[in-house]
Amino acid sequence: MARIVVTVMLKPEILDPQGAAVRGALTRLGLSGVSDVRQGKQFVIDLDGALDSEREMVLTKLAGELLANPVIEDYQLRVED
Template identity: 55%
Template sequence: MTRVVVDVMPKPEILDPQGQAIAQALPTLGCAGVRSVRQGKRFELEIDGVLTAAQRTDIERIAASLLTNPVIEDFVLRIEDDDVVDTGRPR
């Protein structure tokens, strides 16, 4: 099995009110020295077997259109082989 992870973050020039709210709350929780917080989201997609090139293209397309709002967000896609699942294949 293959796990594809898509990390979505607000573009650097875009205001992130959620991250800002967290950053402002930190001092009141006794956590000093944090200059800035940016909040994003993470998607994990699990694929049976080895990821094919066609599947990868599909996922990139989905990541760019459905998982991400391309107007205000960027994404990074990476592939993790799952070492917990019993694929039966040698690792």
């Protein structure tokens, strides 16, 4: 079994109002020195069997088309085991 974690974050130049709200709340609730908060998504994908190169190619393609919006978001794949 292979576990792949895809994280999707807004591109740095895109405003992140949710992250800004969390930043304000953290500061208000007593955490000092918060300079920035960005909020993103995480997908934990479990596959039967190993992650061969063909499946990795398909998954990388789908991560960029289905899981992330390439206009405003960046994504990263990480293989865990």
